[in-house]
Amino acid sequence: MSLPIAFSILSFLVAVLSLLAVAAVHSRLRLLERTALAPGSDLFAAEERRVPPALRPGAGQDAALILQLDGICPTCHVLAETVASMEIPGVRAVALFANADGAAGFGGGLDSAGSPSPAVPVPRSR
Numbered sequence: 001m002s003l004p005i006a007f008s009i010l011s012f013l014v015a016v017l018s019l020l021a022v023a024a025v026h027s028r029l030r031l032l033e034r035t036a037l038a039p040g041s042d043l044f045a046a047e048e049r050r051v052p053p054a055l056r057p058g059a060g061q062d063a064a065l066i067l068q069l070d071g072i073c074p075t076c077h078v079l080a081e082t083v084a085s086m087e088i089p090g091v092r093a094v095a096l097f098a099n100a101d102g103a104a105g106f107g108g109g110l111d112s113a114g115s116p117s118p119a120v121p122v123p124r125s126r
Contacts, residue, residue, distance in 0.1 A: 055094055062090040069095050071102025 057064045067083060069076040083093050097103040 055096070057090075057092050060090075061092045064092045064094055066094045066096055069097055069102065071097060071099075071104070 051064075055064055055066055065083065065088070067076075067080060069080060080095055086093075095103070
């Protein structure tokens with residue numbers, strides 16, 4: 001076997017492997033389009049909801065915006081105030097804290113009793 005023929009065979013094998021890789025990526029993207037980008041699809045029918053009820057959207061709401069906040073972080077305070085002042089139709093804003101002490105630092109309408117990671121609705125100004 002001469003060098004040009006060996007190089008041609010090697011090039012052909014690389015081309016075939018590249019084509020297979022492109023086909024695999026394409027099929028994964030098509031699966032993603034059918035599942036994650038369409039949550040109401042039949043592929044999710046058997047999936048159970050693993051989101052706690054305190055973090056789920058309320059009645060008549062399409063989504064929940066969950067803010068994972070720290071009680072001592074000044075940026076978290078600004079973020080919570082900004083989200084509370086926003087009017088996002090169909091979206092429930094929820095503040096999630098690592099512990100009850102963090103929720104206590106936010107005051108005003110934040111329920112921090114009980115669980116170590118309370119999920120508390122962000123008060124909305126109207």
